[in-house]
Amino acid sequence: MWLTDRQFWLLVHLGLGALYLHGFGTGLMGLSHQGRRYHMASVGAALLAFAAVASVITGTWIVYPWYRTAAPLGVELVAYPQRWLLASSQLAGWHKFGMEWKEHVAWLSPIFATAVAYVVIRYGRQLKELVEMHQMLRLLLILAFSSGLVAALFGGALNKVHPNAFLMQ
Secondary structure, X not given: OOOOHHHHHHHHHHHHHHHHHXXXXXXXXXXXXXXXXXXXXXXXXXXXXXXXXXHHHHHHHHHHHHHOOOOOXXXXXXXXXXXXXXXXXXXXXXXXXXXXXXXXXXXXHHHXXXXXXXXXXXXXXXXXXXXXXXXXXXXXXXXXXXXXXHHHHHHHHHHHHOOOOOOOO
């Protein structure tokens, strides 16, 4: 069984999501114990930041361009997911709201995750005494995860509306 280049990159993009989940759980657990698990917090935050950045980059510059490929005149639109959605008044909202929102909210995740990773790695054990800082870092970690989750849910929903939307051709 062989994978096309599109299937391969979609699997990489989705596989980063699994790494993302582990980074979030590990980072949150490390931050929840107020400095006693600095190593766990730093590994989790770094893993989350790496997975968020890599997922957004592969999604934005590798997977997403296939979704928005312009259709030549007179061809069947099913092979062109964005055009196919926009051609139907009932489905156009999936692109106009779902995909447009997904594109933008996804970029919040690496921004928040990188901020958390930087602070945890840079200040490390000094964070032990700063309970308020732990609360702020947990909030940023949750915001990073939540924005990534919203993007993933929109991506999954769009793929349900147009099966294989990111694998065509």
